Amino acid sequence: MKESAYKSYEDLPLFLNAELVAQVLGISQAGAYDLLHSEGFPVLKIGTRMVVPKEKFRQWVERNTRPES
Numbered sequence: 001m002k003e004s005a006y007k008s009y010e011d012l013p014l015f016l017n018a019e020l021v022a023q024v025l026g027i028s029q030a031g032a033y034d035l036l037h038s039e040g041f042p043v044l045k046i047g048t049r050m051v052v053p054k055e056k057f058r059q060w061v062e063r064n065t066r067p068e069s
Contacts, residue, residue, distance in 0.1 A: 009058050015051040
């Protein structure tokens with residue numbers, strides 16, 4: 001996967017779409033869509049569009065990051 005152009009959370013827009021989630025996490029767009037449809041992922045639905053609020057995304061990453069051994 002290509003390295004993300006974003007170096008910090010502050011650089012991200014207020015809302016992330018599937019393409020941005022994929023870029024930030026270094027996963028495929030298909031993987032990002034799976035994540036957006038998974039239970040517990042902080043998605044905001046606006047009509048048929050799905051976006052992730054930046055702050056909720058950051059919190060989700062922190063909650064789902066394993067502590068270093």
